[in-house]
Amino acid sequence: MNVVLAVLWKDLVSEWRSRDRVVSMLLFSLLVVVVLHFSLPPDAGTTLRAGAAGLLWVAYVFAAVLGMNRSFALELENEALSGLALAPADRGHVFLGKAAASFVLLLAVQAATAFAFALAFDVALLPVALRFAGIAALGGLGLAAVGTLFAAVAVRTRQREVMLPLLLLPVLVPLLLGAVRGTAALLEGASIGPAVRLLLVTDAIYLIVSFVLFDFVLDE
């Protein structure tokens, strides 16, 4: 457990000192919101309501991919990744620490983006803020889990930044379906039960699979 907290603390402290990941993730997801706004007809108004959840999650996924890439690109400097791999600790715990740090950063970005999104598209997120936070957190957890596993792989390939989304997106579909349908149901006032159950199952499977497989993606 100490290892998890140590890795989490290390990532958060180094992020606090530079703040480059959160700032770039946040700016990027805000820009996605702006681009989405201009890519839609100006009077989309009410017809957009049904698609709003999907647009918001597109921004989240893009920001997450950007952040995960950085999470391991940083470790390449001064061979820090080899240090992590050689550390006398269970690599599963290293994984949990890295994933937890990405999860915390993602949550911050999600919250700020949701705020901007609600303003830009006139979506009433405030009345359902608490339940929305729950769905966003469940989605973010799964994103951080598989994202951390695949980022550790992608960072060691020749096409680093390109590789991560190619690996991540086809596997993310169940998670995104749950998150988008859950958010949409929330905005329409429908039941979010099935979506939350799907998210819980997906999160559990992703966490277990990533935890087990992370052992094999660190080397040297």
Add this chain to the structure above:
Amino acid sequence: MTNDAPAPSRAARWRRPTLLLALALVVGWAFAVLTAPEDSMQGVIQKILYVHVPCAFAAYAGFGLTALGGALYLWRGDERYDRLGRAAAEAGVLFCTLVIVTGPIWAKGTWGRWWSWDPRLTVTLLLWFIYLAYLLIRGFTEGSERGARFAAVYGIAGLAAVPLNYFAIELFGGRAIHPENLQRGSLGEGMGLPFALGVLAGLAVFAHLVVRRVEIEELRSRAQDDEAEAAPERRLEGGAPWRT
């Protein structure tokens, strides 16, 4: 270096039997398809069934074998399993491409449109993306050991995503319009034989391709070993290996 004839690779033993089996089955299958009755509702286009479904079987076999090879490789560390996983992934992608190409042709003729987001269709498409990414990892990773390890990890994670994908899409995605072909008696009179032969022929062709692909990998790794043995100093000279 000696001038002894090199021992044939392990996979080479299987080359001829699988080839003969595949040829025999393909000829029988072609004959059975030609003589099979035309579907009373769909007409001749229904015969694409004898290509489409066998290819799907071969594709799923390939992806299952990829994950199995990957898991065995991570467990045992034996390169043979890695070669098996890689060969199965390439053959699987080939058959999956055929499924994705033949499907819309049939769909346009019977459902009236090229594409629908039916769960089985969507999962097959996602599988195709997952295994193309699997092959990309192999292409883009330096060092064969690392590439094999990464690909194995992704192959297993990719297979784990399949039931989840299916479940999620069935829960929220499009309507299912693929028929439940697995029930007995869903095929008309005289259609069972060409269908069964097609599945067997597809699997035999798949097996032959996997054997040939494994053989190539075995020869390649042997050639690399020979090269390293013959000129160890080349590796130390530095510079890009492909320029030496």
